[in-house]
Amino acid sequence: MSAVNPPPLTSSLAFRLGTLGTVATARFAAAIESRGLKPKQVGLLAALDAGAAASQLELSQAMGVAPSLVVSLADQLEALGALRRVRDSADRRRQALVLTDTGRELLADCAALAQEVDAGLAAALTPAEREALRSALGILAREAGLPADPPAAHS
Amino acid sequence: MSAVNPPPLTSSLAFRLGTLGTVATARFAAAIESRGLKPKQVGLLAALDAGAAASQLELSQAMGVAPSLVVSLADQLEALGALRRVRDSADRRRQALVLTDTGRELLADCAALAQEVDAGLAAALTPAEREALRSALGILAREAGLPADPPAAHS
DNA sequence: TATTGTTATACTCTATAACTATA
DNA sequence: TATAGTTATAGAGTATAACAATA
Numbered sequence: 001m002s003a004v005n006p007p008p009l010t011s012s013l014a015f016r017l018g019t020l021g022t023v024a025t026a027r028f029a030a031a032i033e034s035r036g037l038k039p040k041q042v043g044l045l046a047a048l049d050a051g052a053a054a055s056q057l058e059l060s061q062a063m064g065v066a067p068s069l070v071v072s073l074a075d076q077l078e079a080l081g082a083l084r085r086v087r088d089s090a091d092r093r094r095q096a097l098v099l100t101d102t103g104r105e106l107l108a109d110c111a112a113l114a115q116e117v118d119a120g121l122a123a124a125l126t127p128a129e130r131e132a133l134r135s136a137l138g139i140l141a142r143e144a145g146l147p148a149d150p151p152a153a154h155s
Numbered sequence: 156m157s158a159v160n161p162p163p164l165t166s167s168l169a170f171r172l173g174t175l176g177t178v179a180t181a182r183f184a185a186a187i188e189s190r191g192l193k194p195k196q197v198g199l200l201a202a203l204d205a206g207a208a209a210s211q212l213e214l215s216q217a218m219g220v221a222p223s224l225v226v227s228l229a230d231q232l233e234a235l236g237a238l239r240r241v242r243d244s245a246d247r248r249r250q251a252l253v254l255t256d257t258g259r260e261l262l263a264d265c266a267a268l269a270q271e272v273d274a275g276l277a278a279a280l281t282p283a284e285r286e287a288l289r290s291a292l293g294i295l296a297r298e299a300g301l302p303a304d305p306p307a308a309h310s
Numbered sequence: 311t312a313t314t315g316t317t318a319t320a321c322t323c324t325a326t327a328a329c330t331a332t333a
Numbered sequence: 334t335a336t337a338g339t340t341a342t343a344g345a346g347t348a349t350a351a352c353a354a355t356a
Contacts, residue, residue: 014272014273016289017292018194021177023301057313066348111162115167118169121168123298125294136284140277144175144178246333246337248336
């Protein structure tokens, strides 16, 4: 064999994460559909729960989406009773988004459904492989500035 | 601490793969932009190279997208000179998509760019962690029926 | 004048459905 | 009549840009 047979694109991290991300999101979307939720909405709830941001603008930055998208996501979640908008009395331009009890329940519900999706995705992995995967993805997420695990024990 | 503080949604495999997939795809898209390519087009080239399918219809199934999307992706790639359409002489309804030399060069180019993206993504991982991650993702991809690594050595 | 949130608009992506040609 | 590919159309999702309220 001569030169470096370059590693195939399909086994690159970027490609694998991209394709598996699509699959994972599709399965998660199917799982939460019965709750009337979509992945982006759950992402907003999770970011709120993680204390990632208070105002809508900060939230849009934390999620890496346009501010206008946060508005419509918040509209939908407010209609579901999952969160409330609270005006900042100090700076009345700002709206804080706060989870309601319903929102926390929905989020816990989605977390349980995610566990089921996880089980299906990782069925072929040994416990050790599963843990190594979880750990590595956690590091990547932190490095990429994505909503990390909630600070510590909350509640 | 009382009951099972349920594992947070943000650390689930489904959520992590989804968000990291978005990040990875965005970075990869930025990297290949100068070649006039988008991730889905590269995905088609990779599927072809992996010998995943011959006809356009089979390809659409292998990629999990609508047949009409394969048509437009193939149109664009044909315009770039990356592939040719060849009529099946036995069944003249079928079109085989075959990579050109240009297509193979583009693909190799993208693979190299993906390596750079990978380096950025995995910068915080030790070599052992990196390998464990690659291995686990490979298993997940195979399990999910995604375009796996090319069969063996091809050239 | 600058900033937060909102609304209006437009663009990209992708799927569904109708159509053509071969079988 | 059924199937491979194509075209036409429509929908979802998201961003950009204009606007309103507050600072």
